[in-house]
Amino acid sequence: MKKYTYTEKKDTRSGFGAGLLEAGRKNENIVALCADLIGSLKMGDFQKEFPDRFVQVGIAEANMIGIAAGMTIGGKIPFTGTFANFSTGRVYDQIRQSVAYSDKNVKICASHAGLTLGEDGATHQILEDIGMMKMLPGMTVINPCDYNQTKAATLAIAEHEGPVYLRFGRPVIPVFTPADQKFEIGKAWMVNEGTDVTIIATGHLVWEAILAGEKLAEEGINAEIINIHTIKPLDEEAILNSVKKTGCIVTCEEHNRYGGLGESVAQLLATQLPTPQEFIAVNDTFGESGTPADLMKKYGLDSSNIIEATKKVMKRK
Amino acid sequence: MTTEISDLEKMASQVRRDIIKMVYECQSGHPGGSLGCADYLVALYFRVMKHNPEFNMDGAGEDLFFLSNGHISPVFYSVLARAGYFDVAELKTFRKLNSRLQGHPTTHEHLPGIRIASGSLGQGMSVAIGAALTKKINKDNGIVFSLHGDGELQEGQNWEAAMFAPFNKVDNLICTVDVNGQQIDGPTSKVLDLMNLEAKFLAFGWDVMHTDGNNMKELVATLEEAKSKTGNGKPIMILMKTEMGKGVDFMEGSHKWHGIAPNAEQLAEAFTQLEETFGDF
Numbered sequence: 001m002k003k004y005t006y007t008e009k010k011d012t013r014s015g016f017g018a019g020l021l022e023a024g025r026k027n028e029n030i031v032a033l034c035a036d037l038i039g040s041l042k043m044g045d046f047q048k049e050f051p052d053r054f055v056q057v058g059i060a061e062a063n064m065i066g067i068a069a070g071m072t073i074g075g076k077i078p079f080t081g082t083f084a085n086f087s088t089g090r091v092y093d094q095i096r097q098s099v100a101y102s103d104k105n106v107k108i109c110a111s112h113a114g115l116t117l118g119e120d121g122a123t124h125q126i127l128e129d130i131g132m133m134k135m136l137p138g139m140t141v142i143n144p145c146d147y148n149q150t151k152a153a154t155l156a157i158a159e160h161e162g163p164v165y166l167r168f169g170r171p172v173i174p175v176f177t178p179a180d181q182k183f184e185i186g187k188a189w190m191v192n193e194g195t196d197v198t199i200i201a202t203g204h205l206v207w208e209a210i211l212a213g214e215k216l217a218e219e220g221i222n223a224e225i226i227n228i229h230t231i232k233p234l235d236e237e238a239i240l241n242s243v244k245k246t247g248c249i250v251t252c253e254e255h256n257r258y259g260g261l262g263e264s265v266a267q268l269l270a271t272q273l274p275t276p277q278e279f280i281a282v283n284d285t286f287g288e289s290g291t292p293a294d295l296m297k298k299y300g301l302d303s304s305n306i307i308e309a310t311k312k313v314m315k316r317k
Numbered sequence: 318m319t320t321e322i323s324d325l326e327k328m329a330s331q332v333r334r335d336i337i338k339m340v341y342e343c344q345s346g347h348p349g350g351s352l353g354c355a356d357y358l359v360a361l362y363f364r365v366m367k368h369n370p371e372f373n374m375d376g377a378g379e380d381l382f383f384l385s386n387g388h389i390s391p392v393f394y395s396v397l398a399r400a401g402y403f404d405v406a407e408l409k410t411f412r413k414l415n416s417r418l419q420g421h422p423t424t425h426e427h428l429p430g431i432r433i434a435s436g437s438l439g440q441g442m443s444v445a446i447g448a449a450l451t452k453k454i455n456k457d458n459g460i461v462f463s464l465h466g467d468g469e470l471q472e473g474q475n476w477e478a479a480m481f482a483p484f485n486k487v488d489n490l491i492c493t494v495d496v497n498g499q500q501i502d503g504p505t506s507k508v509l510d511l512m513n514l515e516a517k518f519l520a521f522g523w524d525v526m527h528t529d530g531n532n533m534k535e536l537v538a539t540l541e542e543a544k545s546k547t548g549n550g551k552p553i554m555i556l557m558k559t560e561m562g563k564g565v566d567f568m569e570g571s572h573k574w575h576g577i578a579p580n581a582e583q584l585a586e587a588f589t590q591l592e593e594t595f596g597d598f
Binding site: 031037053057060065066067068069071073078091093094101103 | 383
């Protein structure tokens with residue numbers, strides 16, 4: 001089993017900020033728009049270096065999405081930045097008509113996704129965003145697992161033609177993927193090969209899955225762990241190949257169980273290779289105020305829940 | 318392009334015939350607002366705008382037009398076809414299966430001349446601002462035009478956009494509101510009164526102009542004047558008075574023809590009132 005360690009913890013939103021700056025240096029067509037959350041989205045460095053390519057729209061997310069769609073006409077590649085809630089639910093129709101249906105090359109970059117923005121509570125803790133975005137035809141949906149992967153994903157989507165939803169967050173989490181990684185959209189990332197169970201995770205739950213895998217190994221359970229950073233298009237081949245070997249699967253995400261990664265995997269397996277599956281996800285409820293760690297525990301998203309689900313699903317083989 | 322006012326009026330008559338025929342043939346669509354805005358779109362595409370029917374999405378160096386109130390697609394399609402963007406014969410496919418002429422305009426079917434989907438109201442001003450910002454960044458002298466319904470201004474996104482454009486000195490933008498005073502459920506004054514639009518846009522910091530959208534001479538003069546005012550630090554808003562259903566007496570001035578199609582008898586009656594100037598499709 002591959003051992004994962006880390007030397008520092010960072011927030012994924014800072015990975016986005018660093019990636020945006022680097023992408024902006026590489027391609028002068030990249031522009032950025034923000035709805036009064038420059039600090040929270042870590043867009044300040046881009047704004048400072050490229051003031052003429054940065055648009056502060058104020059607290060007006062619908063207008064931001066429309067402006068971004070319009071800016072593509074003439075060759076710009078707009079990156080919009082606000083919280084995940086205001087990046088999706090608040091502007092769903094604007095994204096649907098002006099971006100997705102119009103096939104505009106807009107990158108919707110969303111921070112503070114899920115429960116772990118913490119103390120702000122349920123008004124800001126969107127758990128439905130992946131579902132909304134993956135339902136839009138032509139939309140690519142990406143949820144990287146740590147700082148380095150978020151930075152790499154930001155650079156990758158800059159070179160990808162078409163609308164993208166990039167989801168990241170506020171909590172400070174271990175940085176365990178390589179700084180020099182090449183991010184391939186739609187390509188699953190093998191964390192650890194195993195034979196007894198497939199654990200696939202997205203976002204920072206990949207780290208929880210790694211912790212769970214270490215504990216399971218101590219009990220003699222050999223888990224295959226896969227990082228699904230791209231929820232759409234889903235790497236169907238990687239998932240099918242893994243469950244052919246293991247015969248059962250646990251999906252892990254910081255999202256409602258409806259509409260998320262687990263649901264996409266269930267649809268794949270139901271049609272291609274019916275397989276027992278357990279879901280680590282929020283059980284169709286809103287969140288609440290609290291620390292990220294307390295919320296992960298209360299809503300059943302940490303490594304102990306993954307271990308429990310693994311044992312359960314293995315019995316169903 | 319210099320086209321005489323009388324030529325533009327002839328084209329507008331043909332466009333009105335196209336609108337009626339398109340809506341009649343599929344027995345659906347929105348003739349009222351389309352007829353009211355025929356003069357405006359003819360003026361733009363045959364006189365005012367610098368544009369190339371050899372369409373490309375980016376439109377570098379061209380003036381661009383965005384239709385925000387997408388339900389008046391018949392007038393947009395007719396004018397694009399008559400201006401050479403695609404074959405006039407294609408107008409007969411409007412709203413039918415496998416057509417590029419969808420009920421509401423879309424880029425999805427790659428119809429030349431369309432740069433954004435519209436139909437869900439209130440989004441076009443933001444899009445037009447975005448295109449105008451890109452022109453500025455690209456040091457492109459083209460002007461961005463957009464058209465909005467008056468009822469459409471009830472959508473809140475317009476006011477986000479209306480606040481943004483003057484503050485950011487988006488002065489290569491000429492928006493027009495079709496003030497016909499009608500919406501689906503009745504007169505705007507009864508449904509949700511827009512009250513003093515001039516005062517509203519002035520307060521937001523726009524350069525506000527007025528015109529009669531069914532008087533070609535006045536309309537062209539207003540649009541030319543608006544063009545001459547670009548680059549002065551303010552976006553321009555033209556409040557354009559029109560009559561819904563203009564050109565067909567039994568459709569004029571009523572919201573009842575917002576979204577219904579004429580029958581064969583009504584089509585024939587409408588055609589007696591509109592001269593066929595460039596040949597029906």
